[in-house]
Amino acid sequence: MKPFLILQLRPEADASDDEFAAICEKSGLTASDTVRVRLDCEDVPREVALGDVSGLIVGGGPGCISDAPTDKSPIEARIEAAVLALMPEVVARDIPFMGCCYGMGVLGHHLGAEVSKERFGEAVGTSTCAVTKAGVTDPLLKGLPRVWDAFVGHKEAVQTLPQGAVHLVASKACPLQMIRTGQNVYATQFHPEADASDFERRIEIYKNHGYFPPEDAERLIAMCLNSNVTVPQTILARFVERYAAVD
Secondary structure, eight states: OOOEEEEEOOOOHHHHHHHHHHHHHHHTOOGGGEEEEETTTOOOOTTOOGGGSSEEEEOOOSOOTTSOGGGSOHHHHHHHHHHHHHHHHHHHHTOOEEEETHHHHHHHHHTTOOEESSSOOEEEEEEEEEEOTTGGGSTTTTTSOSEEEEEEEESOEEOSOOTTOEEEEEESSOSOSEEEETTTEEEESSOTTOOHHHHHHHHHHHTTTTSSOGGGHHHHHHHHHTOOOOHHHHHHHHHHHHHOOOO
16 A cells, blocks of 8 residues: 555644554554654655655644744744645645644645634534535545534634635534545544544643643543544544555
8 A cells, every 4th residue: 555644743742643643543544554754853755755645644733824924933834834835736636635623724725715813713622513515425424424523622713615625514613624625635623533532632732832721621631531522533534545545
């Protein structure tokens, strides 16, 4: 099988390692099925051409596309520039792509949509999502329940559907929870790689990053552990199953 390119945008090593393990577990991939790149400290290897991978999976991160350049740390700026530099080829060639959380901002920004903190940010926790009419027939969503919960936590959001994109999943708090452009380029605002244990660890890591008051961490962890979030992981597994390509 051609490998999947896993691009990680988290500069915190423990969070990055946890996320990579979660992506592999929920997608059915093994580490040997992937090329893992932490964009905070390394570049995509020159020998890895986008046409030679099964697809790309882009993880989340604490950065915000909508922050002013002067408000971004050098690492945040490096990460953003690196992932955005890949998007023209990804979209033009319709290369299989799954952007998770931060990846929604990346795709929306590349497609010319407004990404901002004005509306539709969601507190850390669960969000009730509904598959749209267009989503019912999408290969990654077909046959799944029409309504389900997902883990979320983001300060910014894509404000309007990018031109030419298809709206697949919505929620009351954040209308654009999942979109597709072309036939193969997807992004989710929710975290398809995360289960309750993953989010518990993420809450501990990010409790001082402005997503929520630090004193709320234990309450949020309890809420996550009492949740029932399974469908998003199925979506990620379907993405890998659909696009796994033979060498």
